[in-house]
Amino acid sequence: MCVTLCSGDPTMYERYWLQMGDKTTVVINGWQFISYFSDVRKVCWFLEPEFANAIIRLHKLVGNAITEERYIVVGTGSTQLFQALLYAVSPPNSSKPISVVSAAPFYSSYPLITDFLESGLHKWAGDAYTFSKDEPYIELVTSPNNPDGFPRQAVVNRSQGILIHDFAYYWPQYIPISSPADHDIMLFTVSKSTGHAGTRIGWALVKDREIAKKMTEFIMLSTIGVSKDSQIRAAKILQVVSDSHQYKSNFKEGQAFFEHSYNNMARRWKQLRDAVNMSKLFSLPDFPSSSCTFSGRTFGSLPAFAWLKCEGEIDDCESFLRGHKILTRGGKHFGSSGKYVRISMLPRDETFDQFTERLSSIKSS
Amino acid sequence: MCVTLCSGDPTMYERYWLQMGDKTTVVINGWQFISYFSDVRKVCWFLEPEFANAIIRLHKLVGNAITEERYIVVGTGSTQLFQALLYAVSPPNSSKPISVVSAAPFYSSYPLITDFLESGLHKWAGDAYTFSKDEPYIELVTSPNNPDGFPRQAVVNRSQGILIHDFAYYWPQYIPISSPADHDIMLFTVSKSTGHAGTRIGWALVKDREIAKKMTEFIMLSTIGVSKDSQIRAAKILQVVSDSHQYKSNFKEGQAFFEHSYNNMARRWKQLRDAVNMSKLFSLPDFPSSSCTFSGRTFGSLPAFAWLKCEGEIDDCESFLRGHKILTRGGKHFGSSGKYVRISMLPRDETFDQFTERLSSIKSS
Structure with missing residues (x-):
């Protein structure tokens, strides 16, 4: 089974909204x-x-x-x-x-x-x-x-x-x-x-x-x-x-939306960077840290997509990853080089875990 | 206040769906x-x-x-x-x-x-x-x-x-x-x-x-x-x-949707034809009767729009009706003559009643 990360389908968020229970239910007559x-x-x-x-x-x-x-x-x-x-x-x-x-x-x-x-x-x-x-x-x-x-x-x-x-x-x-x-x-x-x-x-x-x-x-x-x-x-x-x-007391600990989502993104980016470090075939952009006026927190960007580069001699990163059953969108679609692919960081947990596991095990052939 | 009948806004149907109560309520989590x-x-x-x-x-x-x-x-x-x-x-x-x-x-x-x-x-x-x-x-x-x-x-x-x-x-x-x-x-x-x-x-x-x-x-x-x-x-x-x-017993008498809507349309068309006859300045298309395979009833069309013609010397029916505070869409928009206007037959009851009342009272000037 391929891991599909081509589109930016944001199913990562389902779990949060499940936890919200009836709070976001709408009733339309x-x-x-x-x-x-x-x-x-x-x-x-x-x-x-x-x-x-x-x-x-x-x-x-x-x-x-x-x-x-x-x-x-x-x-x-x-x-x-x-x-x-x-x-x-x-x-x-x-x-x-x-x-x-x-x-x-x-x-x-x-x-x-x-x-x-x-x-x-x-x-x-x-x-x-x-x-x-x-x-x-x-x-x-x-x-x-x-x-x-x-x-x-x-x-x-x-x-x-x-x-x-x-x-x-x-x-x-x-x-x-x-x-x-x-x-x-x-x-x-x-x-x-x-x-x-x-x-x-x-x-x-x-x-x-x-x-x-x-x-x-x-x-x-x-x-x-x-x-x-x-x-x-x-x-x-x-x-x-x-x-x-604004009304945190009506919610459980850690349920403030942007807190919860930030934590998810931070965890996923760490998991991805670890996988990239394991494999040694890829690289990711580095983002400088800066202070967020909303959270007061200082952090580097945690984008919704990872712009992954195939290092070394791989010129068509999309095909290379497809060969390892990871479906992404190649750099050429974005007016860039085929050495890059765009990867969605917003799939469900199972998919994301499967992806990083597969990525980390790819060694130079 | 103008009676607006330019668009086909189908608010006539609101009353029916109100009567359906909770039957058509959707709940989305x-x-x-x-x-x-x-x-x-x-x-x-x-x-x-x-x-x-x-x-x-x-x-x-x-x-x-x-x-x-x-x-x-x-x-x-x-x-x-x-x-x-x-x-x-x-x-x-x-x-x-x-x-x-x-x-x-x-x-x-x-x-x-x-x-x-x-x-x-x-x-x-x-x-x-x-x-x-x-x-x-x-x-x-x-x-x-x-x-x-x-x-x-x-x-x-x-x-x-x-x-x-x-x-x-x-x-x-x-x-x-x-x-x-x-x-x-x-x-x-x-x-x-x-x-x-x-x-x-x-x-x-x-x-x-x-x-x-x-x-x-x-x-x-x-x-x-x-x-x-x-x-x-x-x-x-x-x-x-x-x-x-299909499950009429779960509904009140006369609540079958197409029955109810047909009755509304038939009543409105009668009311409009009566108004047109009163005024003598306008005419409407005549529709031959035929048998409906769904209802078994024989009737002439009851369109969602009336294609009204200003008879006599009125060449711009839209302007003429606007002068009587009835807003319609003129025939030229439809690739036809300005002697025609299109009138929505689907507004709320109050609007429709006001319209036919106004129309019936327009006499040649």
Whole structure:
């Protein structure tokens, strides 16, 4: 049996939510959420107010993003919001599509999503480091980055640039929170913050009203809004996450969400680094320690993905690991070298244990 | 205060689901549906098996569509499935986009959805009746039709044509069911069958495996699957609809879903026709009666939208009605004349009563 670590399926979080018991159970009645509309007075008319409030409360608690003077746009995962943004910021009636770039290694889906409909509005233009055209562009800044886990800033830094900050992983189980992010366009998602990938809910914090309006238009045309059931469920989950830190007495010892998740990530990264040291065939990035404004703890990043390098003469790390029944995603998908693979750090315990055990036993052939 | 009847928001159904009490309540625990995946052995790997079973059972009961030898693809409403289909059936690497047509009057969103991303894959080509190019095309066949309620068949009938049958309204509260639909590509949605627009769930029945696979790919790239919460809720709702007919003893008199909804539609259409007769300024389509294989009843269509015509010298029916504080969508949006408007027949009772009262009192000025 292969150990599958290609996708970032966050099943690691199941155990925590099982422990929460009924605290995060939602009950939805048949007569609720019949209508397409949530609040017609809002720019994003399909955003449930309860979910908006839960988002604001959580960002305030964690201190990872400014929500003041921002429009919140909800999406069917941050994947839909990313496309809504491309639509919203691409110049209309332009003679050619705007270039979309991101520094390599970049999230492997960015090029596919940007180009799969052969849109006349936008076109993938590759690695931001090599972008040299003197014309408008969109730069995707993922921080901490998927796949390699490093914090990032824009690299093109030219006028006519539009920045989209993808903060899917800017949460205190993965990286020390340095300050509340304060950019024009910021993306978040529940799949990576709380683990609820199956609910398909993300949110954007957007300064400009016209951009928020055009994003809403995109979501109207592409899915006529976003599941109300999932919004209500996500609201409940985010509320419990906040409660677990603000009303600790209602929870058992060690059940504060980001404490618990940080401990999981720290244990897994130690386990992986031990396995890598045992094998001697691989290497991992090193992350400098810094202080987290949320936890007060000083630590080095514990990314949701490991960006593993095959040392020595192995040029196709993905195939090499497949030969040892470990399924990963190769570096080339991320605009990088085949010597690297991306490995999900968020599977269930059994899978993760099996993976590190297998990895540690791989010796040079 | 204006009476808003522009969108097809199906709030009429709220009252029925209120009467069902706890029968359609869903309870979702925090640890459920964490994963992106529902069933990795299936082509549509994010389709919840429970929802698939509920769909098959309901189609069998109603007799409105063949489900055998079909792949089921779930979507974030049938709007997403429509786009997934355009992607799946457009020829790849073609020198120019494939033409997309539908007989006027057609659903006003078809042209917008087809063209808003300026895709190189497909392009709106207007009224199917005037399509004369001798080349591949996609024809959208909505039956019964939105906006005018008539049953439809393909009109272009040339080789190289791909047909997409949109059966959002092919349910026994709107039209007599004549036989189980048996086309290659068929679309359905809960918004119009049971009224749950806020859950954003639709499904496609697709004969060809490759088309189902490419649709799945589209949904993976556009939203990485479909809300599990909404799928589970939709499953429950469809099960209760089936139960209300198959286990009548568990329900009160007159609570069988399609009975109840048919009665509502019949009453509303009578009320609207009475109002139109009072005013003498308008006219409505006449529908021939036929026998419904599901209910055994013989009746003329009771569409979810009324396609109202301003008779006499009024050329802009939408503006005329707006002057009387009735908000509708004008015929031009549907590729037709401004003498027509589309009016939702599915608002709450108070809104519908207010509308017919206002309409009946409009006399020639």
